[in-house]
Amino acid sequence: MTAGWSIRRRLVLLVIVISSLIIVATVLIILQSASATIRNQQQTTLYMQERDTALRVDEQIQRMSEPPRLLASMLADPALTPIPDLWRTISNMMLDTPWIGRIGLLRPYRSGYQIVQFRRPFPTSKIAPLSRDYTQTIAPDSWYAEAMSSGRTYWHSVIAGEQPHAAPARYVIAIPMRVGDSGAQGLVWIEVSAADMREVVQSTLASNENAAAHLVLDGDRVIAAFGLPMTMTDRTGNARSTLLSSPDFSRWLESLPTRGQSWMDDTDPLSFGDTRAAFVTAHDLPTSHWRMISVFSPSALQDPEVQVTLFVLIVALVGLLILGMAVQRAVNYLVSLPLMEISRAAQEIGSGDMRYHIAHINRGDEVGSLARALDAMQRNLADTYGRLSMYGRTLEQRVAERTSELDMARQFAQNNASEMRTLYDASIDLVSEYQLDVMLQKLVGYVRTLLRAGYCSVWLLNDDGRQLRLVATTPEYRHVVGVVIPSTEGIAGRVVRIKKGMTVENYTTWAGRIGWIMPQMHRAVGVPLLYSGNAIGAVVAGRGPMDPPFEEPDQRLLNLLANLVSPIVRNAQLFGQLEETNQRIELASEVKTRFLASITHELRTPLNLVINNMDFMRIGIFGEVTEEQRERLDQTIRSAEGLLYLINDLLDVSKIEAGEMQLFIQPTDVYPMIVDTLDAAIALVPDNSPVAIMADIPEALPEVPMDARRIRQVLLNLLSNAIKFTEQGEIWLRVHLVENDLEFVVSDTGAGIPQTEMERIFQPFERTSHAREMGIEGTGLGLPISRWLVEAHGGTMTVESQVGQGSVFRFSIPINPPQKRRTAQIKAAMAEETR
Amino acid sequence: MTTVKYAVSTPSEHSFHNVYALAVEDDAGGMAIIGVMLRYLGIKAYINTSGQGVIELARAMNPRPTLILLDLNLPTTTGYEILKQIREDEELKNVIVIAVTAQDADTEIPKCKEAGFDGFIGKPISRSRFPRQLKRILNREPVWETY
Structure with a gap:
């Protein structure tokens, strides 16, 4: 893998490996000696911090004796303060101080003593409930007697239950006093519940996070324990008993040095839970004569090995970097750069630059000799190259001459062609x-x-x-x-x-x-x-x-x-x-x-x-x-x-x-159209004429697409012709549905039309000879127009006639004109789609 | 198929006694004709002799006109213009409006249909056909007819 590496790289790698080995060895040696010292220093620091904490706890406890002391000074002078005044003061005091569970008062009364006790007021009433008791004597072994005779702040723990190391149920802080001039003995005390005491202690200890656990002991009783797991477990994992009641713990407590000393110990500390304590300190509290024990887990003593290792590693890395960079620079300067320059010179010479200046010729080392060899080669090459290029130039010139001749010829041909092309395009363009x-x-x-x-x-x-x-x-x-x-x-x-x-x-x-x-x-x-x-x-x-x-x-x-x-x-x-x-x-x-x-x-x-x-x-x-x-x-x-x-x-x-001529064809109700036409026709019949107009029209006729006005015109034209040419008899209009046609038949009993004139009557301005002879009015346009109109509807008009018998004109129009129907279908389909 | 013997109808068969008409006709002769014709049929009618004031007259009529007969070719306006005014008038827009004109039916009928006339009767009006034509118009049947 390293086969392709440059010399420089190989050197750098070697230096790195060797220096790493040296650094690791050094670290191991330093670790051995530094570890113990650091540990000692750490323990001392922790011990001092714990002492401060202990003093703070004691100060807090001392402050608890202030309320009874205040009461004692109030009660000392006016011999018997009336209870209502006292009551109000005490109620207020208890409301202000949450940890006071009860306030007690023992004072001389008549020949004996009066004992008044105030319980905490309910939050709603603000008035402390009180009880009064009287006694003639005080038993000399009771704590009252002991407190009165002590002459100072008296601490008393009320023990309840049989647990060997369990905390007292409540604490009494009593202040003895002299009442009035007689100097009779009295006592003021407050009671603090175990829970409240615990809380007071904890409020101070909470700020200390160094120790894993704190124990506050009164003799062999545990007043407060924080941080300790409260249960011990046996090998099967079942809870066995609370830690405080375990024999191990008792033994441990008994093994502690006697009261009145502060000490620290890391020789055989306590095991708690799964963890073994690393280190224990103890401090006495001067006020309450309690003792505070702090237990430290191994993590409290920061492992010096880790610290040192980290430091050394960082130093080693930085050192390695600096070393690597230095080596690289040196190698670069001494070997790589000269070699690269020579290599570049060789390239330049290879690409034809015979005057390229070769550096390092004067150096005495291997690089120098390499440069000199290259220089000699360059001079040889330059000589040869000069001769070659002379031949080349002559050749080039000839080729160029020939090329330009060819170019001119091609240009000429192209010009001609493009002119022809333009002319061709022009002619096409112009002609089109x-x-x-x-x-x-x-x-x-x-x-x-x-x-x-x-x-x-x-x-x-x-x-x-x-x-x-x-x-x-x-x-x-x-x-x-x-x-x-x-x-x-x-x-x-x-x-x-x-x-x-x-x-x-x-x-x-x-x-x-x-x-x-x-x-x-x-x-x-x-x-x-x-x-x-x-x-x-x-x-x-x-x-x-x-x-x-x-x-x-x-x-x-x-x-x-x-x-x-x-x-x-x-x-x-x-x-x-x-x-x-x-x-x-x-x-x-x-x-x-x-x-x-x-x-x-x-x-x-x-x-x-x-x-x-x-x-x-x-x-x-x-x-x-x-x-x-x-x-x-x-x-x-x-x-x-x-x-x-x-x-x-x-x-x-x-x-x-x-x-x-445009037709406006639309579906038409035929019947009214026919009736209207008949109205018009009847008006044409002269009064008293022996001509009757008869009609035969089916009642139910479909709607037929037609230009109603034009069909009416046709019909009226036929009827008026019939009226004009009929002197007497009946004129019939018959309307039929014949297959897909609506057929109109107008028949009369008039003069009739000769066979020879049958076609002529449909020519414009042609009239029958009979009409001309009889002087019957008419334009000669009615029939041609009628036939044209019928045919424009897609229908036909025919005539049958016999001279002297009458004429029958028929015309029919389709009910479903094919073209129109198709359009209609398309329209319907489109309507369907758009819907 | 049934055969019907067809007989001439007379004006008396048509009763128009509840019909009130307004005719717009500028030509003096035509005015007289339409007046006589409507009176002959027993229709109470007013005649406006120009295109001006048609809407006002129609509004003033009591009762309101049942139908309006409009000449298309008027001195200062057209029948189409008047029709537009009628259709835009809240009170008159539903009145039956018929074009009565001597203009070429082939060109005018499509225009009248487009403009929204209810029918077309070409001049000259036929005395014999006019009653039935009116009857059909009043029944809202299509009447687009010339002489």
């Missing part, structure tokens, strides 16, 4: 343009590109051939488009006249010049636009004074382009004329339609008046009319109506002919 303006503009563009001309203009001869008009030119001369010159002037005029191209080398001095149109034009070439041997215009190209004059090929090219576009120009001119004519025709047709529409309106309005007024007159609304007057009126009304029908028919015919 059908808008004259655009095409001419394109032509100008191509002329400029292909002829490298600065200016180009296209001229067209007017219709009379006497003027030339500028129709297209280069964009900067756009403002002169539209100018007109006499067809004899300028180069354009000249080429039009001579019908072939010409080139002018110096246009400014040319005799026929028109200077004001394109003043910058110095060189000019012009060709005519020829169409079937006639000039129709000219194309002129120009260049500025600095440009070379036009040559023969330029003129040929321009001629080619002109020949290409001239038929297109001619066609466009003709097409333009055609378009103009078409527009005129369309306008005329529109005028005609408008005229017809307005004339109809203008004619109908007075006819409305005439027909209706005469009708009212006829039926006597404006006064009595005689028989003769009524007949005249009838006649006049009929001819006025005839005029109206004629107008309607003419309008219809003109619409049909113009292809403007």
Whole structure:
């Protein structure tokens, strides 16, 4: 793995390994000696800290005797303080001091003693419950006697129960006093419950976190124990007994040194739980004569080995780093850098730099000799290389010459090809343009590109051939488009006249010049636009004074382009004329339609008046009319109506002919339409005429798609014809459903139509000979229009007739016109989809 | 199939005694015609002689008009314009409005349908057909007819 490593790296690795070994050995030796000392120092520090804690606990306990001392001083002077005053003071004191469980008072009373005891007030009442007791004597072995005779703060523990080391049930702190002048003995005391005492002690000990456990002992009784696991377990893991009552613990307590000493011990400390204590200290509390024992777990004594090891390791690492870096630098400077420089020199020489300066030639070591060898090689190579490059240059020059010749040839070929290509594209582009303006503009563009001309203009001869008009030119001369010159002037005029191209080398001095149109034009070439041997215009190209004059090929090219576009120009001119004519025709047709529409309106309005007024007159609304007057009126009304029908028919015919007749087909309830038509037909029958109109119409007819107005027109036309040609008898209208058609049949008993005239009656303005002979009014348009309307519905109209017997006209319209139905289906489907 | 003997109907068969009409007609002759026609049928009618004030007159009528007959071609306005005003008027928007005109039916009928007319009767009005046409219009049946 290390085979590919550089010398430097191998050296560094070796140094690191060796120094690591040295450091580890040193650490082990230091550890041995330092460990014991550090441990001792730590123990001493902890011992001192515990002593401070013990003093603080004692101070706290001492402070507990302050309330009874205060009471004692209050009670000392006024011999017998009345109980109510005392009561209030004590109640307040107890409320302020939560750890006082009870306050007691023993004082002389008459010949004996009075004992008053106050219990803690309930939080709601604020008044301490009290009990009073009287006794003649005090037993000399009672704690009262002992306290009174002690003359100082008396500590007393009330023991309850048989547990050997269990804490007392409560503590009494008593202050003896002398009451009044008699100097009789009295006593004030407070009682503190075990729990409250424990809490007071704990409040001080809580701040000490060094020790794993604290024991506060009164002799061999445990007043408070903190941090100790309170149960001991046997080997099976079952709880056996509390620690305090275990024989092991008792033995341990008994083995402790006697009271009145502070000491520390780490020789055979206590085991508690699973952990063995590392270290124990004991301190006496001067006030209560209690003793505080602190137990330390092994973790309290920070393991010096770990500390030292950490320190040493850090030092070792830093040392290693520094050492490694130093070695690397040294090796770098001594070996790597020179070697790299020489290696680089070799590379430079290899890539052809024969003058590259080689360093370290003067060094005496291996690097120096390597450099010198390289230097010798460089000089040899430089010699050879010089000779080679001389040959190379000659060769290069020849190749370059040949290449440039080839390039020129290729360029030439390419230019030719691209010119051809452009010309081809131009012709395709021009020929495919059908808008004259655009095409001419394109032509100008191509002329400029292909002829490298600065200016180009296209001229067209007017219709009379006497003027030339500028129709297209280069964009900067756009403002002169539209100018007109006499067809004899300028180069354009000249080429039009001579019908072939010409080139002018110096246009400014040319005799026929028109200077004001394109003043910058110095060189000019012009060709005519020829169409079937006639000039129709000219194309002129120009260049500025600095440009070379036009040559023969330029003129040929321009001629080619002109020949290409001239038929297109001619066609466009003709097409333009055609378009103009078409527009005129369309306008005329529109005028005609408008005229017809307005004339109809203008004619109908007075006819409305005439027909209706005469009708009212006829039926006597404006006064009595005689028989003769009524007949005249009838006649006049009929001819006025005839005029109206004629107008309607003419309008219809003109619409049909113009292809403007539109049908508004929609589903229609047929019955009302028929009834309405019959109404109109009956009105046509002259009064007292022996003609009866009969109808045979099925009650249930489907809705049929039709233009109701137009079908009514057809029906009314047939009925009115029947009425006109029938002198007597019955006219029948029969309506049937025949398969998919609705069939209307109008039959009469009139004059009939000769076989020869059967087809003619459907031609416009053709009438039967009978009608003409009899002078029966009619336009000759009704039947053609009717047939057209029926056929436009997709139906048919036929006639059967016998002269003298009558005629039968039938027409039918489809109930489901195929085309319409398909549309309807599509619409329904779409509606379905969108829903 | 049943056969029906068809008979001519007379004006008396049609009763219009609860119909109140307003006709708008600028031409003096046409005005007279429509007035006579409506009176002949027993319809109480007012005639407005120009396009102006149609809405005001219709509102002033008591009872309100059942139907309005509108000429399309009026001196300063059109029937379409008046129809629009009628349809925008809260009180009149449901009145039946019929175009009565001598204009070409082919061009006007589609426009009238689009504009929202309830029917179309081409001039000249036919005395014999007009009662039935009116009856059908009042029954809300489609009537788009010329002479």
